[in-house]
Amino acid sequence: MDKSIKIVFFGTPAFVVPILEALEENFQVVGIVTGPDQKIGRKQILTPSAVATNARRPLAAQGVTLHKPERLDNEAALELKKLNADLFIVAAYGKIIPQNVLDIPKFGVINIHYSLLPKYRGASPIQAAILNGDKTSGTSIMQMDIKLDHGPVLATKEISLSNTDTFESLNTKMTQETIPLLVDIIPQFIAGKVDLKPQNEEEATFTKIINKEDGYFDIGNPPTPEKLDRMIRAYYPWPNAWTKWNGKIVKFFPGELVQMEGKNPAKLADFLRGYPDFPIKNLN
């Protein structure tokens, strides 16, 4: 609880909004940087990011500026510099932060990352933990440098996974656990009371960004039930475990739900009553 600490928050998707709100509550958020508006949905309507939409209003009255630069170029950096922030906090922003931006805040740039670094650096740490069947993972708060998820770690917290955790549920858990950790560590960090632990480079592993094809499997040669279950949970709600059957996309959701292109999701048992030829008969 220290309103003298001036923070700029970088984040884009809905699940980081609670983090932003916690920061606004405890510190002085002077700027919000989020991804540019995107065309979204069947109607292709230009829509601001979840962070832009949910940021507490009225921003202007609170002296908070909202930025959605296409690129973090010199022009954007100049604007950010004007905010005179102590600290930048980055959570799923979606763009690489260049050095000239990293150099702006007095106390550097802090990133939250949902794995126990140096394990699972990169874009899909949560999915990786689920796909690998890990029993535990965790959240890390680190100081960013120019290399990906490479900087020294301020704090970590271990989190256990259940065998029903999905990307979504685990992500929520991670956020819940991260918020108090973050709120607690920021003033200590500013006060210079936090040990910065360099990461052990030899233990580093990397995860790549998930794309649509990662969720695909061949219906003629499906993964083992265990593997499929992990895929369903790791890739929910996007891109989902999916296959092609009779020329149509069939998706699998947690809870033994199956959805064929154009149809609503149905329990696998119900689905099989309508499509008795479907090759996958159960999901256990």
Place this chain on the structure above:
RNA sequence: CGCGGGGUAGAGCAGUGGCAGCUCGCGAGGCUCAUAAUCUCGAGGUCGUUGGUUCGAAUCCAACCCCCGCAA
């Protein structure tokens, strides 16, 4: 005008001009020590809406409403 799938019984689906069907569920009963087992019987539908074509439309045509997948 981004591309595409779909709306038929409570659920999942078949039916593409000639009496509205299948599987499951539901109700009653039989057989069972018993049963998510099994047998018999049964209820449950203005086939998304409106109009058109036709002797006759779930089915063909037109418009509209709603749900969904892709793409981003």
